[in-house]
Amino acid sequence: MSYQSVDQLQKVLTAKVFHYAKDSKxxxxxxxxxxxxxxTFYALKSWGFERNVAIERPLPEFGNDEITHNVEYSLHPSNLLMKMKFSRDELPITAKKIANNQKLADLGITAESMKSNALLSNDLILRNSCTVCDCGETFINAYLDQLRKSGGQYSIVSLRRRPFAIFECKRVGVEEGMRKGPQTIEKAKQGAYVARTVSALQKIRLTNGSMGGLIQKRDGSFRHGDYYNLMAEIIASDDSELLSRFILTVGVVSNHGNWFTSENHNKELKVLAQSYDWLLFLTDTGIA
Structure with missing residues (x-):
């Protein structure tokens, strides 16, 4: 069943699903x-990035590992280690069971690095991008490939710690009955801060109002220029040094239709658009 708007859907959820909650809205x-x-997750999966996806991993700021930020989705360079088949009798498929595989055991996985996650529970509850263990500069995830009545198959993948892209989700908009969304600017500021601090490519506002870009190489030299031109050059290049420290930042936001119009770009929109490299919108039609 579809609804005319996100606000209408929220009304139904408030009245019929979360009516028991202290603050149902x-x-x-x-x-x-x-x-x-x-x-967002299934969009990434449909684009062929499932085996690059990590969920809610701490991402350090560029050049400042003391401060990390959890992001909804990060995309990492990955390497397929193996595929494993299983029967229903072997459920649950836990991180410990996965790590006991001889090929993984040869990697020297320690008990301290092991996670308590389960890829698939006895009740067939799936954990997408299930982290098995952390191994310093890499970590190991498991991904369910298929599930049938008799059993299924999953892939075990090694991912590099530093991602090449992040996707952050923000549900922002002016709710019905409100002139302004009081929390939307705070959400925008939070997202903007993360987007501006995790990549080696730094944004600099120039005196003419345009956005400049600056990135330092390991030999101490700098590359600079128009931010978006420089970003395109880095992405299209085969310079492993620049690519290894560049992170594409993508914001995915819901737009209630009343958040902004073509004539009126609210401050929240401007903050997000000028902070993320890409800004993707989910409209009323897309969500409701």
Whole structure:
């Protein structure tokens, strides 16, 4: 069943699903935020990035490992280690069971690095991008490939710690009955800070109002120029040094339709658009 708008969907969730909650409207809003995250994950999967995806991993700021930020999705360079088949009798498929595979055991995985996650539970609850263990500059994830009545198959993948892209989801908009969304600017500021601090390619506002870009190489030299031209050059290049420290930042935001118009770009939109490299919108039609 579809709804005319996100606001209409939130009304239904508030009245019929989360009516028991102390703040049913807030609970419905959080559920819609989860919906944005689900749509984003399956978009990444449909684009062929599933085996690059990590979920809610701490991402250090560039040049400042003391401060990390959890992001909804990060995309990492990955290497397929193996594919494993299993029967239903072997459920649950836990990180410990996966790590006991001889090929993984040869990697010297320690008990301290092991996670308590389960890729697939006895009740067939799936954990997407299930982290098995952390190995310093790499970590190992498991991904379910297929599931049938008799059993299934999963892939075990090694991913590099530093991602090449991040996707952050923000459910922003002016809710019905409100002239302004009081929390939307705070969400925009949070996202903007992360987007501006994780990549080696730094944004610099020039005196003419345009956006300049600056990136330092390991030999101490700098490359600079128009931010978007420089970003395109780095992405298209085969310079492993620059690519290894560049992170594409993507914001995925819900737009309630009343958040902004072509004539009126609210401050939240400007903050997000000028901070993320790409800004993708989920409209009322896309969500409801």
């Amino acid at each position: 807030k609970a419905a809003g959080r559920a819609l935020g989860t919906l944005v995250e689900i749509i």
